[in-house]
Amino acid sequence: MKIHDLITTTDALNDLCERLAKSEFVTIDTEFMRENTYWPELCLVQIANTEEAAAIDPLADGIDLTALLDLMCENDDVLKVFHAGGQDVEIIVNLTGKTPFPIFDTQIAMMAISQSEQIGYANLVDTWLAIQVDKGARFTDWSRRPLTARQIEYAIGDVTHLSVIFPMMLKKLIKTGRGDWLNAEMEKLADASNYITDPDMAWRRIRQPGRNPAVLGRMKALAAWREGEAQHKNIPRGRIMRDETLADIASHPPKKQADLAKVRGLSAAWRDNDIGKRLMKVASEAEPLPQDEMPVKMKRGAPLGKEGALVADLLKLLLKIRAREIDVASRLLTKADEMEALAAGMRDLKVLEGWRYDVFGKDALELVEGRLAFAVRKGKLVMTHIDDMQASMEEAQDAE
16 A cells, blocks of 8 residues: 655645545545534544555645645545544535535444444454554554654554454454344434534533523523634533533522622633623523423433333343344343333334334334243343243143
8 A cells, every 4th residue: 555645735635535435445544633623623534545644734825725624525536534534524524514425434444343332442453354553642642743754654544544444344244144234323423513513502512500491491591692702712512511500500690690609610700701790691581491492301210110110120231142142232222221211111112113123123112012921042131032931841741
């Protein structure tokens, strides 16, 4: 494979993208910094196919990334392959408003062909290629220039190894017939709305202080306000105020701005500065949260009742057994809250649809309805149908 020098000019980038546009797939990774900013700062882009690889410097003076972004988002003939690509895709969405398409994520794909829930890149490379990845440059400040040869070599390795692994992984997916299992997961990855923060929804990420509509209404308004302040200043939202502080103000709103100086997590300057004035205005004008926006009260654990909780535990055991039997990550099949919902009597669930029903949901439903049981065979815990168990017992009795 040909490894290019760091690309720092538009002409060199255009030539590279013209060649890559003829590929069946490209592997992509990015390096970025976001510790001190709201928006991630793109510092390096690595890209490869089976023949060549390069690192592109988006911070190079005068470089135009249009050809690269067009390859990512406008060329539907080239598959874009990432590993744990959520943050990489977020950066591209920030730049273009679009996601790379078509898209494939090897971390997600590993869930369909192994029990790996969120395999890291180094472990992926070790698993498929028996190569130990040098992790020495993981904590590089990628915004500093010049980059060293070692840093660039480390960064490019993220896509050169992936370009070898992806065809091997694809072959296994085809052999096992599990490629269709990933369609919905890849569609989520390709949905741009997943990467665009709606300020009016920001409050849902914060731990909710009860279910008081007035408190939650203030939390929604304050969270949206904080999001706007952070975006405008391009600083992390936590630099405006931490979640705990915001929730405290939503629950116990100060009567006057001077009281902000008494709030844990805020400095004394908030008693008379402009941002404090804006906060007070938002808090005072917040409307109670409408009933149709109230968070759904999750029925977990004890609310299921003793019998329901026991059934949920049995479903989780069943999930472990089935995931082990078919060598798939349990998280791809279903999640704990869905199994608790099944134990509670709900039936409108993803686990009871499509391929999930075929490989797990059918047995899960039969367990809930008393048609499936556990048995130990050759020292291993397995599932067995009640009818089969009874038939075996009758055969044993007849043999005696």
